[in-house]
Amino acid sequence: MNLRQMEVFHAIMVTGSVTAAARLLNVTQPAVSTVLKHCETQLKMKLFVRVAGRLQPTAEAHAIFPDIAAIFGRLEAVGRLTQDLSGGRLGTLSIAAAFPIANGYLAEAVATFMSARPNLRATLQSLTSPQVLDRVINREVELGVAHEPVVSPAVETEVLVTTTIACVMRKDHPLATQEEVEVTDLSPYPIITYLPQVSFRPYVDRAMSAANVAPTINVQISIAITGIMLARYGAGVALVEPALVESMSIPDIVIRPLAPRIEAKTLMIRLKDAPQSKAMKDFVTHLKAQVRKNHSH
Template sequence: MRFKLRQMEVFRAVMLTGSMNGAAKLLFVSQPAISRLIAHTELSLGLQLFERDKGKLTPTPEAHRLFQEVGPLFEEALRIDELARDLAERPEGALTLCSSPSLALNFVPPVIAQYLELYPNVRLKYHTTLLADMAHELLGRKAELAISVLPIDHPNLVVEPLATGEMVCILPQGHPLASQPAVGLAELAQHRLILYSRNIPFGQLVAAAFQRANVSWTSAVDIVRAELACALVRVGAGVAIVDQFSVGEQGWPGVVTRPLRESIPLSLSLVRSRFERPSRQVQRFMRLIKEHARTGPALAGRPRAAQCILP
């Protein structure tokens, strides 16, 4: 192997910090040691990785190409290192979860709190990910279990339906439409609209609903996260359509939530890799979140709108 792991580590450190001195500080070694190893690496590979001019380093095109490949390798190495530490320090193991961003605001946190109360010795890692990246996260072992707010179809994933929900409209407190029990798309279209961008799945769902209802609409503000819409609605910037899971049971101060007359349904799923048998930790979490979907509190907008669809 001409490009050894230690050489990759030093090369990556130089690329990240932009200098030999920065790499030395990052790796807790001397600057001359870094310089010698980079020079040896260039010699053994037969490649010039950096152009040197008055003490400044400029990566060559070859260095940039190598860096693209080295990055994912070290992410995997760090994952393995974390796994080894977890095995040594936590006999109960670890659990790595990801979810759609909207579920991270209200739906998933109570389940995590319950899980940690029941299994305090398990190390839990949780992050959000977009629908387009979910398969990569699971098949790349960056997460063991995902909770998706939209359908996902992949031959190498196991998808279990969890619950259903819907889009809702949010209005500033005191808005004329807030006095109604439900609001139609045609009524919303008469006001300044804050909507999900049509570049993301939520935005495509909302656009399709307007088209089905034969309602013309124009978005005044495009957003990609529901909390941005809530913040804008609260200060009177407009009215919005968001997923009910982002609003949650309590809603936002100064914001009124109402169901839409034209339903825009959502389908929550539990997703995992077909190639990995679910660990004990994953099975425990799945049981808890299924129970939460069955018996959890009603969400804002319509009582019990998020209905469990599991037997």
């Protein structure tokens, strides 16, 4: 039996008549009868007999029906699956992001996106910005979110948000009483900031030298959360990207903007010319909306 013959046989078995089968398959009644006749000729056996004007399945028809019903059950499942995929409800989101992003607003965006799509699966890796770029280039993830600079001909980038370096300190710190902190105000205090190899550090150094400040950097860190916790326990003022404090509400800590502002862009990174899944397209839209909402507060 070919698939068309199976389809006609299945429709007659399910509906109980040629007329109803034709309606179900959206074809004419003679078309159904012709396919059935060819099928019976080919199989050299009867599948239906007429009893008192009604079509009755033969013992042979009953014997093959369970296997054919199983095939159409699978076809329906495939249909549902493709609908879910095209609706972005299924599939896998694979994302890599810089530590503060992955553990802050990106985690929130993934969680809220998935709560409306119970069949979606995700991987979210939290790494350094250079590692994020690496994962995208090696096709280990579909989307990377990292801080600039991102330099590679293999990828395309889009600015997601402009981040700022701020002062994070204990709420009993002398500078905590100020609405904003001038870079020159930092001179007398111990500073916690990024290691020279971290992408944010050059921004901090440039701001310091522009203000003619030679800071006492007593602790250097690789990720913002370490600086934030050091500041919380009194090691000094942390000059870090403060998104994690905002999303985690760490106690005893305040954030004060720096003047002049130290700004850096956060970029979405995708492989050039790589097709994007429907789920990822929808997620990027959701992420942008989430970031806009968080930054408008």
